[in-house]
Amino acid sequence: MAASGIVFVLFVLVHMYGNLKAFSGEVAFNEYAHHLRIFGEPMLPENGLLWIIRIVLLVSLVAHVGSAVALMRRARAQRPVKYQVKRNNASSLSSRTMRWGGLTLFVFLIWHLLNFTIVKINPAGDQSADITENPYRLMVSSFDLWWMTLIYLVAMLALGFHLHHGTYSALQTLGWVNSASARAKAKIAGWVIAIVIAGGFSLVPLAVLFGVID
Ligand code: HEM
Numbered sequence: 001m002a003a004s005g006i007v008f009v010l011f012v013l014v015h016m017y018g019n020l021k022a023f024s025g026e027v028a029f030n031e032y033a034h035h036l037r038i039f040g041e042p043m044l045p046e047n048g049l050l051w052i053i054r055i056v057l058l059v060s061l062v063a064h065v066g067s068a069v070a071l072m073r074r075a076r077a078q079r080p081v082k083y084q085v086k087r088n089n090a091s092s093l094s095s096r097t098m099r100w101g102g103l104t105l106f107v108f109l110i111w112h113l114l115n116f117t118i119v120k121i122n123p124a125g126d127q128s129a130d131i132t133e134n135p136y137r138l139m140v141s142s143f144d145l146w147w148m149t150l151i152y153l154v155a156m157l158a159l160g161f162h163l164h165h166g167t168y169s170a171l172q173t174l175g176w177v178n179s180a181s182a183r184a185k186a187k188i189a190g191w192v193i194a195i196v197i198a199g200g201f202s203l204v205p206l207a208v209l210f211g212v213i214d
Helices: 002-024 026-038 048-078 098-118 135-143 146-173 180-209
Strands: none
Touching: 002 026, 002 048, 002 146, 002 180, 026 048, 026 135, 048 098, 098 135, 098 146, 135 146, 135 180, 146 180
16 A cells, blocks of 8 residues: 555646646646656657656556555454444544545536546637647636635645645554654644645646636
C-alpha cells in the first residue's frame, strides 16, 4: 500500500506542477502537453513515456486497491463483532474517510479521464475538434462551468484528506513514526503534502472560474 501510494504521490505532484503551466497561457500549456507525447524520441516511440507512466499507474492502482481490500479483510477477521461504542477520538477524520475518500477519488478519476483523455468530452457542449483536441481550451471551457469546478474542488478535498492520512500511514509503515515527536512531524508532513498538492490542483479551476485564466 505504501509503495504504490508513493508512486501516486509522485505522479500527482508532477501532474499538479504541470497544470500550473496554464498560468503561462495556451501556447505554453499545449506545448508542454505535446512535449509529454514526444518525450524521449527517437529512443522511445511517440507517446512512449506516456504509456510507461500509464502502465506504472495501472499496476500501482491494482496493488493499492488489492492491499486495501486485503487490509479490510484482515481487520474484519480480527474483529468479527462490530464496535459497540463510538470510535475513539484518536482516529482522525481523514483516517475514517480513507475508504470512502478512496472510492470518491476512483469515481473522480473515471470522470476525469473521460473528460480530458479517453473521450475528451466538453461538458460545455461544443464538441468541435478546436476545443476537444486542444487540452488548454478543453480545460478552460470545462472549468468555466461552476458545477465542473465544484466537482473538482470536492475531489481535491477528498484528495487532500487521502494524502494527509496516506502520508502518515506510509511513514508509519516505513518505521519512521516511533516517538511522539516523530508522530507530530509525520502529521505535519501529511498536511504539507496534502495542502501543496490539493491546493495546487485547485488553483487552475478557481482561476478559470474567476476569469484570471481564459
Ligand atoms: C484540478 C485538478 C486536475 C486538473 C485540472 C487536471 C487536468 C488534466 C488534463 C488537462 C489532462 C489531459 C492532459 C493532456 O491531454 O495532455 C489530465 C490527464 C490525466 N490526469 Fe489530471 N488533472 C487534475 C487532477 C488529477 C488527479 C487528482 C489525478 C489522479 C488522481 C489525475 C490523473 C490524471 C491522469 C491519470 C491523466 C491521464 C494521463 C494520460 O494517460 O494521458 N488528474 N489531467
